[in-house]
Amino acid sequence: MTRLTFNFIILVGIVSILCSPNTFAQSNGKIVGKVTEATSGTPLIGANVILLNTSEGASADLQGNYTISGVEPGNYQISASYLGYEEAVLEITVQANQVTVVDFALKESATELSGVTVYGQLTRGQAKALNEQKNAPNIKNVVSSEQFLLFPDRNAAETVARIPGISISYDQGEGELVQIRGLAPQYNSLTVNGQRIPAPDPDLGRAVGLDLLNQDLMENIVVTKALTPDIDGDAIGGNINFQMKQAPDEGILVVNAGGGYNAQHSYFDEYGKDIMNLSGYAGQRFFDKKLGVLFAASYYKTNRGSLLKELEYDDITMTDHIFAQHSNDYDVLRERTGFNLNTEFKFDQFNRIYVNANYNRYFDKEIRRLNEWIIDDEEETKETRNRVEDQFLTNAMFGGNHNFNGIKLDYTGSWIKAKEEMPARTYFRFQRDFDFSGYTNDEIKEFSPNTKFTQEDVLTLNRIRVDDNLKEDEDISGMFNVEIPYFLTGEKSTIKFGGKYTDKSAKYTARRL
Known part of the structure; x- marks a missing residue:
């Protein structure tokens, strides 16, 4: 398209x-x-x-x-x-x-108040964000990395949730989808350096899960709730733009490392209990500070799990008789990897060109085990489901900003591709007869949630299913804006116009055995 x-x-x-x-x-x-x-x-x-x-x-x-x-x-x-x-x-x-x-x-x-001195150094980055927000011609919120990196957020969704007017939904305890002003995720647009992020997950439609992005690579987050003509008009709720780190004015090297141990993990502990968070970036200026280069990298790993037990009571006789018990165990391994490379060349203080590239990967591996006892039918069911969700977001952009005797020109050309691979998603279901006679309600409640198969288990294979899915979404676009100053009856004004071209292609492949 x-x-x-x-x-x-x-x-x-x-x-x-x-x-x-x-x-x-x-x-x-x-x-x-x-x-x-x-x-x-x-x-x-x-x-x-x-x-x-x-x-x-x-x-x-x-x-x-x-x-x-x-x-x-x-x-x-x-x-x-x-x-x-x-x-x-x-x-x-x-x-x-x-x-x-x-x-x-x-x-x-600095302002001294009753012996307390507040220094501007503590809010240097956020002061820039507030000034951008104050001078904007529309309604927007701007948050700098100086602020959001102070919080232990696990991904970009949880960082955005701290901005007024935004709420998020969770998946296995981590933020995923974003709502702006109460509108569903598919009615909002998400961009990286102004590039629209394609939707990698076919189950979410136009919505994009922000668990794909790591906030350690970002410089600013800009939430626009009232769109102007120079922003794509394909969002009702608003737009969230993630501005990646740019080449610094001076040499810089920052390394962050963190870790943890999750003692309250799920019953089976397939992937361990360690948590790891590594990030860093380095930048420098060359050739009389005309050429700037910055490279940033980030890695996050966590192991999550949950145990769910559900009891169903007989709703016909309205007694305390237990009709069924369901025990679910989830073991989840999640990894996020990200890289950001940004280069720019300044001809002078009014003219610059730049090239940047970003790579993000979200790896989610999940094992689900189910034990189900249907008391009245005297039946026991065991299920195992294994799923791997591997998402990739890759983009490259070049552009420039120029000022020709007061006439401003900016332009970009970009390529972005989102891909999700879900190879060999398996589902096995086994059943057998089970004699529940002699068991009381209290004993049924204490049935073990351990659903691992043992040598003594003799069950009949009831169902097997294998799915293999692949989704690819690719955008190629170019845009420009021109702003011309003029004077009318002695007052300074400007006229601004621009254009954008987008070529979009998507492919979805699904196989089932």
């Missing part, structure tokens, strides 16, 4: 733009620059830059760059402010038809 869409954002009529005498004032000057954090040099996304005593100003972009066009020649005071940082004010002179470069390096601010 191929889909071609064009999105237009027209803020003011085109005719007025062309007829306005101030549309492109040639005698005015322009101010450009970059806003960074003084200690680390990290760009401060969304920082406010204002020409004092005028209506002119701008916000810093993802690289911390800003542009103020159409400034009349003269002397000005220009200020830069950012949440958690001290405001900086500079004296500048703007000349006709000239570009004035003004860079800011903001220092963290």
Whole structure:
């Protein structure tokens, strides 16, 4: 399936733009620059830059760059402010038809309250997220890794659940599917670096289980609850975009290791009781800091299990007579593996290109054993079910951000593929007659949940089934956005337009013996 869409954002009529005498004032000057954090040099996304005593100003972009066009020649005071940082004010002179470069390096601010000092360093990453959220033209929530990595969440679903308006469903004690504003998962869209994630599980339809993704590879999580025209209009509830870690401004190396032991495991303990969590990333700048490279990796392993016992009472005679007992045991092994490679090249502070690639694997192996006693039918049933669910998400993207004399251009080309393999899912069912005479209700309640077969068990094979499933979903897409500034009756405005092309293919194979 191929889909071609064009999105237009027209803020003011085109005719007025062309007829306005101030549309492109040639005698005015322009101010450009970059806003960074003084200690680390990290760009401060969304920082406010204002020409004092005028209506002119701008916000810093993802690289911390800003542009103020159409400034009349003269002397000005220009200020830069950012949440958690001290405001900086500079004296500048703007000349006709000239570009004035003004860079800011903001220092963290501290507030003393009754002897308690709060330092901005503790919220540096989250301050960027809050500024992006504050300056957004729509309703969104932005959470940085500085915040969500403080919590012992096991996957991306549990991390997203901490954001207002979001709830999740669980599978074997781990978060899986996400609801936004109460709407079912299939009515929401999930993206990685802006790429729509295809659905690898055929049983979930359009919904995507977030147990596939590991939050250790992410930099920010952006939840958009009101879609704008530059976001795909295929979601009613909203969109969740997972922004992966990007190349740093300075060299960095981080390694995290954790482990645990689950003493309260299920009865059979097929996969052990250990828990392992490893992650890390390393990044560096080369060639006078023009080329940036970052590599991140993550591995998570856990063994989960559960024991379920159900008793059915006779609902006809309405007595305490037990009609049946069901004992289920689940042993589950889960592993998540992820890699992220990001490279970018900065020609200057206004022009950059980048290439990134991500790989995620979710391995889920489950053994289920069932013992079932039907008292009135004098029948015992034993079942075993073995299932392996192996999911893969692989994607690659290239793109760029450019600023040509105030005209902004961004573009991306991407490929993403989701695959789920479920090989040799087996189901065996055995039955035999069982004499329950002489057993009391209390004795039936204490029947052992141990469903492993022994030499003394003589049962008849009643049913056997083997399933082999494969689902592949692949998307190839390209998009661009152009933003052009202009002046109408002396007021600065912008017109933005863009387009997107998507080619989608899916294949599902199912075999049953």
